[in-house]
Amino acid sequence: MVSAAASGEPVRGDEGAQPHGSVRQQAPPDDLAAQDGVGIPDGFQRLWMPHRMAYIKGEGKPANGDEDGCPFCRIPRLSDAEGLVVARGTLVYAVLNLYPYNAGHLMICPYRHVADYTNLDGPETAELADLTKRAMTALRAASGAQGFNIGMNMGGVAGAGIAAHLHQHVVPRWGGDTNFMPAVGQTRVLPQLLADTRDMIAEAWPAS
Numbered sequence: 001m002v003s004a005a006a007s008g009e010p011v012r013g014d015e016g017a018q019p020h021g022s023v024r025q026q027a028p029p030d031d032l033a034a035q036d037g038v039g040i041p042d043g044f045q046r047l048w049m050p051h052r053m054a055y056i057k058g059e060g061k062p063a064n065g066d067e068d069g070c071p072f073c074r075i076p077r078l079s080d081a082e083g084l085v086v087a088r089g090t091l092v093y094a095v096l097n098l099y100p101y102n103a104g105h106l107m108i109c110p111y112r113h114v115a116d117y118t119n120l121d122g123p124e125t126a127e128l129a130d131l132t133k134r135a136m137t138a139l140r141a142a143s144g145a146q147g148f149n150i151g152m153n154m155g156g157v158a159g160a161g162i163a164a165h166l167h168q169h170v171v172p173r174w175g176g177d178t179n180f181m182p183a184v185g186q187t188r189v190l191p192q193l194l195a196d197t198r199d200m201i202a203e204a205w206p207a208s
Contacts, residue, residue, distance in 0.1 A: 070113060070162070071162065072167060073111075075093075076093060080198070083095065084195075084198050085198075086106060086198055086201050086202050086205060087131065087205045091111060091123055091124045092109065092124060092127040092128045093108075093111065094106050094108050094131050094134075096198055098194070101169075102173065102177060103197070104139050104145070104197060104201060106170040107167040107168065107169055107170070108168040108170060110128065112124065114166055116154060116166065117152060117166060128168060132168060134206050138201050138205045139170070139172045139201065139204075142203070142204035145174065146173060147173040147174075149169065149170075152166065152169070153169075
């Protein structure tokens with residue numbers, strides 16, 4: 001649900017890399033007036049990411065767990081590009097994560113609004129597993145993924161951001177993709193825009 005981004009290289013905190021929607025604070029040029037305010041310079045640069053405020057405020061999450069307002073129910077009604085949908089099955093679809101753990105972070109979701117894995121029927125369970133396998137194949141082909149974290153968070157207490165609608169995470173991994181940026185700075189640097197990532201993974205998606 002990637003920006004998630006799939007890249008042929010590991011996700012690294014390369015010098016000068018900036019995620020979409022972020023602004024790196026630098027010393028102002030001599031011809032610009034300094035920002036008025038209060039503070040003591042500390043030698044650190046700031047990476048502003050205002051688009052993350054939507055996640056912090058919980059925007060897009062259903063208020064009461066019903067289908068009304070559920071983004072996983074709304075996304076299939078959008079075009080693939082608009083909804084960041086990578087692939088559509090009969091009962092299940094694959095979508096980029098809007099707030100990815102790593103570049104190319106996908107979510108496999110049933111169309112039906114169901115919260116618990118045990119509530120999926122047989123065909124839904126089979127297609128969810130099949131699209132998960134296809135997602136792995138596509139990510140390997142598109143970005144050279146070396147490994148994966150795959151799983152579900154069942155319930156809010158287990159860490160599910162949208163617990164009312166089941167979704168399985170498929171997170172590609174590369175050697176060295178964890179660095180000081182997320183560990184120290186609570187910031188993930190992604191090398192590609194979501195729209196470009198969607199196009200690349202969709203193009204690599206294996207045929208049925």
